[in-house]
Amino acid sequence: MQEMKDLIRKKGAYLGGGILKVDSFINHQVDPSFMKNCGEELARLFSEVSPTRILTAEISGIAPAIMTGLAMDIPVVFARKTKPVTMPDQVYLTIAPSHTKGINVELIVSPEYLAKGERVLIIDDFLASGSTIKGLVRLVAAAGATLVGIGALIEKEFEGGRDLLTPLGVPIESLACITHLDENGIVLKD
Amino acid sequence: MQEMKDLIRKKGAYLGGGILKVDSFINHQVDPSFMKNCGEELARLFSEVSPTRILTAEISGIAPAIMTGLAMDIPVVFARKTKPVTMPDQVYLTIAPSHTKGINVELIVSPEYLAKGERVLIIDDFLASGSTIKGLVRLVAAAGATLVGIGALIEKEFEGGRDLLTPLGVPIESLACITHLDENGIVLKD
Numbered sequence: 001m002q003e004m005k006d007l008i009r010k011k012g013a014y015l016g017g018g019i020l021k022v023d024s025f026i027n028h029q030v031d032p033s034f035m036k037n038c039g040e041e042l043a044r045l046f047s048e049v050s051p052t053r054i055l056t057a058e059i060s061g062i063a064p065a066i067m068t069g070l071a072m073d074i075p076v077v078f079a080r081k082t083k084p085v086t087m088p089d090q091v092y093l094t095i096a097p098s099h100t101k102g103i104n105v106e107l108i109v110s111p112e113y114l115a116k117g118e119r120v121l122i123i124d125d126f127l128a129s130g131s132t133i134k135g136l137v138r139l140v141a142a143a144g145a146t147l148v149g150i151g152a153l154i155e156k157e158f159e160g161g162r163d164l165l166t167p168l169g170v171p172i173e174s175l176a177c178i179t180h181l182d183e184n185g186i187v188l189k190d
Numbered sequence: 191m192q193e194m195k196d197l198i199r200k201k202g203a204y205l206g207g208g209i210l211k212v213d214s215f216i217n218h219q220v221d222p223s224f225m226k227n228c229g230e231e232l233a234r235l236f237s238e239v240s241p242t243r244i245l246t247a248e249i250s251g252i253a254p255a256i257m258t259g260l261a262m263d264i265p266v267v268f269a270r271k272t273k274p275v276t277m278p279d280q281v282y283l284t285i286a287p288s289h290t291k292g293i294n295v296e297l298i299v300s301p302e303y304l305a306k307g308e309r310v311l312i313i314d315d316f317l318a319s320g321s322t323i324k325g326l327v328r329l330v331a332a333a334g335a336t337l338v339g340i341g342a343l344i345e346k347e348f349e350g351g352r353d354l355l356t357p358l359g360v361p362i363e364s365l366a367c368i369t370h371l372d373e374n375g376i377v378l379k380d
Contacts, residue, residue, distance in 0.1 A: 021276040028277070029267045029303040032260035059268075062252045070222035077219045078249075085291075086211040087218070101275075113219040 001041050001175040003034065004153065005188050008176055012186055018099075018159070020181060026125055026153060027060035038175055039067025042123060042151045045173040046072075049148040051121035053077060055114065055136055057107055060125040064153050068123050077114055079107040079136060088112070092142045096135030099128060099159070107135045109143070116144035127152035127174055130161025137168065154178065157189065191231050191365040193224065194343065195378050198366055202376055208289075208349070210371060216315055216343060217250035228365055229257025232313060232341045235363040236262075239338040241311035243267060245304065245326055247297055250315040254343050258313050267304055269297040269326060278302070282332045286325030289318060289349070297325045299333070306334035317342035317364055320351025327358065344368065347379070 013021040025031055042064065054076045056065035062078050069076040083091065083106075092109045114120070120140045122133055133150055140147045147170055155162065155174035158181070165172055180187035203211040215221055232254070244266045246255035252268050259266040273281065273296075282299045304310070310330045312323055323340055330337045337360055345352065345364035348371070355362055370377035 015276060017275075019275055023274070023276045023300065024302065027274070028270065028300060029265055030256060030259070031265050032256050033263060035256065036260060058249045059252070059270075062249070063256050066220060066222050066225065066253050066256065069220070070226060073223060075219055075221050080218065080249075084213070084217070085207075085209055086205060086213045110213065110218060112214065 001038070003037060004176040007034070008154065008178070008186060008188065014181055014183060014186060016183070018156070018181065020154070020156070020178070020186070022154065030063050035063050035067045036070070038064055038153055039069070040071045041175060042068040042173065043071035046121055046149045046151060046171065049121065049171060050119060051148050052119045053114070054121050054123050055079065055109070055140065056123050057081070057132055057136060061123060064125055065123040068121070068151070077109060079109050079139060081105050081107065083108050092139045094135045094138045094142070096132050099131060107132070107139060109139050111143065114139065114143040114145055118143070118145040119148045120145045121149045121151065122147065123151045125153050126156065127154070127161045127172070128156040128159040130164040133161065134164060137165075149173070156181065191228070193227060194366040197224070198344065198368070198376060198378065204371055204373060204376060206373070208346070208371065210344070210346070210368070210376070212344065220253050225253050225257045226260070228254055228343055229259070230261045231365060232258040232363065233261035236311055236339045236341060236361065239311065239361060240309060241338050242309045243304070244311050244313050245269065245299070245330065246313050247271070247322055247326060251313060254315055255313040258311070258341070267299060269299050269329060271295050271297065273298050282329045284325045284328045284332070286322050289321060297322070297329060299329050301333065304329065304333040304335060308333070308335040309338045310335045311339045311341065312337065313341045315343050316346065317344070317351045317362070318346040318349040320354040323351065324354060339363070346371065
């Protein structure tokens, strides 16, 4: 998606340690019109797999997931990282290591909103090491639902997430793919 | 907003301790089309105060804020509760007590995205005790920006947030207002 690539080139900044700063348009400040365009493009890419539900992880996954859900007219569920008091005692819970934070995070979904028979499309802001998305995949499996695709706004190809997820046999799409990232610049796949 | 009142009556559940369960349509599962309607209604209610920016708090504020921002065509900033590595060292930070969690939470905004001269509309999922919103108001003041309005999806009138915020002298709007909540039912203002 050209608009995403242009924004990464124009506003993305490399902070060292493999970290890309995109908080001016993805994970702190969001331009809703741009995010709507992203959602429409993800909806187009996954139109053939007919999802009935989108699953994402709070926090930065919410904006792209909700805009994809709007374009596809299907509900969005966001896995919580701490169990709210409104959740039942019995939940689906998995642990995913967070690469950027250096800690393990819990991903929790209520069985009320992820049921057997659902066709689930996972949407997140980043596809990097793939560990958060792999956690979401485990929640889909725990619910007896069917994973039909994985989409992300930005892929960091060099972190190997795609290799980890490819054996799942579902389409994996990203709106921009970074092949190389260092103090000399950001290299994007054409 | 009739659609919100109907959903609260149909799907809301009282869990005791003043807690209303609305996670089937607001803070765990979201219907993007319904949330878009909410955003359009909030945009209509605040059309006269001409905001240039929306401020919310992660996590459940993101969906209503982004849909309001979409309807008004203005950027959305979500205050973070933990400082990401991509944020500069110098930030606006305030502490807000969380009524439902019984703990204090940090609300953090980067000065890059909340500047002097901005006209800020605060949007959140709940207006209850008002303590989170009051925290956001302090961030607006710290940035030297101007607060122009406060909007929420659901107001819990009996928790007194509106009384706390009224002295600010800006319009305060909610899409549904709960006047009473107990095991006998949910009472909504007409």
